[in-house]
Amino acid sequence: MHFQPDPTLDSFRQEVRQFLRHHLPADLPWRKDGMRSPRADLVRWQRLLDAHGWGAPYWSQEHGGTGWSVAQRLVFDEECAAAGTPSLDGFAHKLVGPVINHFATPEQKAEHLPHIFQGTRLWCQGFSEPGSGSDLASLRTRAERVTGADGDHYVVNGQKIWTSYAHQADWIFLLVRTDPQAKKQAGISFLLADMKSPGITVRPIISIDGCHHLNETFFDNVRVPAANLVGTENEGWKLTKFLLNNEHATTADLPTLRRSLSQLHALAGSARAGGMALAERHEFLLRLARCEAELRAITVMVQRVAAMEQDHSAAAHAMGSILKVRGTELQQRMSEFLVETLGDHGAVAYPDPHARNAGRRALPMEDAARGVATEMFFRRATTIYGGTSEVQRSIIARSLFQF
Structure with missing residues (x-):
């Protein structure tokens, strides 16, 4: 191509x-x-x-x-x-938004899309569950359909974990098991739920960097209107594959990779090691060149995945997995490279710009280091969320027998 x-x-x-x-x-x-x-x-x-x-x-x-x-x-x-x-809001624009565009009813589109355009309805994703790892098909959160005086509802019971920004979200899109007798990937449905619904409880998970973006989300007899089912009951896996391929393509996070590369180029001219500027050290320049070459390759790969999706290519899912592996592993290497390049300053998280000593102006390297260690901690999870690298490699290997 x-x-x-x-x-x-x-x-x-x-x-x-x-x-x-x-x-x-x-x-x-x-x-x-x-x-x-x-x-x-x-x-x-x-x-x-x-x-x-x-x-x-x-x-x-x-x-x-x-x-x-x-x-x-x-x-x-x-x-x-x-x-x-x-x-x-990446959950709205890159994940649930495309699902709504392609699979939702006109009524569902009228309900949710205007809020995405205006930013008045933030979303979170209810996929991962305790004990399931990257095996989404093993989910145990149940949804039973009931008919009452106030119409058809699903009664949802279960737990989701690692729910990013659930504490800020207005709505959640989640996978539920609606047919417990069906095989693993069957019997799953795709629901939209208001986070203010009675029975939803969100508990924070504070990550190693001291930030709060992860949560546990509990569902205790939560009533979700049947009108909030996207697609057909028990056929949510089709929507899930569509969404996950979009997620794999976006987890490469090209803007972050390019920002990291720009930071490394800036430090090459200002940081020193062993009495020499980093720009004069061949081992640093070689490592920088390898990062830049990999970033260029991933940029082309993003274009390929997007073109395959537009052409409805059967290979798009496998290419999305390749991109997920290559992009997230490069994020980790570049964030570690930045920390190492900053030397002693890279070992400090500098979480709060107001935490400096009063009356003292920050040194240039302190400003360069702000947020770098925190991002490195955050990027440790990139090869886990959205499906671990090991799972992605299994998908890639299976796909080789199909093409």
Whole structure:
């Protein structure tokens, strides 16, 4: 598969940069440690994009999106990362949003899509369960359909874990077992639930970096209207495969990789080791060149996966797994490389910009190190969430017998 240079891409990049210069408020803070922006900042940024017609930068025009090409979306992400914009709600834009666009009823689309465009409804993902690891098909959360005076409902009981940002979310999309007698991947359904529903309890999990983005989520006789079923009952696995391939393609996180590479290039000229600038040390430059080469390869791979999805290629799922493995492992190597490059400063998390000694100006290397160690801790999970690298390699191996 060959990708020809797009002569309009430079002008599009300038358009994005001009928009960011004129519309990105100076008082919107951004995070360097991989965490999601605070809710107020996220919503404010989403509304600014929507007002400009860019409220759904990853969707086709038929679904109300920008209709940008793969290359344009990469440029948009890269320029936003470089400008330090707040994050978007990735669960809404890249995961449940496409599922709703492709599989939901007109009523479900009317209920949820306007809130995604306006940023007024944040989402979380209820897939992982205790004891299941990366084997989603072994889930045990049950949903029994009942009919009452107030209509058809599913009564949901069970537990989800590692539910990122559940404490901030308004709604959750979750997998439930609706036919316990069916085989492993059958009998699973895809539900949408309001997080304010009685019976939902969220408990925090504080990660090693001291951050709160993970949670346990409990469902105790939670009543979910049957109208919140997406697709057909007991056929949720089809939707799950569609969503997971999107997740695998996005977990490469090109903007983060490019930001890390930019930081490494900047440190090459300012940091020193053994009395020499890092830019003069061949072993550092060789390692930097390898990171850059791998990043270029992953960029092309992202384009291939997106093109395969557009062509409905059967190989897209396997390619998504390859991308997930290569992208997340490079994230870990580059975040570790950054910490090592910073030397003693890389060993400090610097979690709070106000934690410096009063009256003392931060040293340049302290500013360069801010958020780096925290991100390295966070990136340890990238080869686990969304399906471990071991599981992805099994998917890739099985796929080799099909093509």
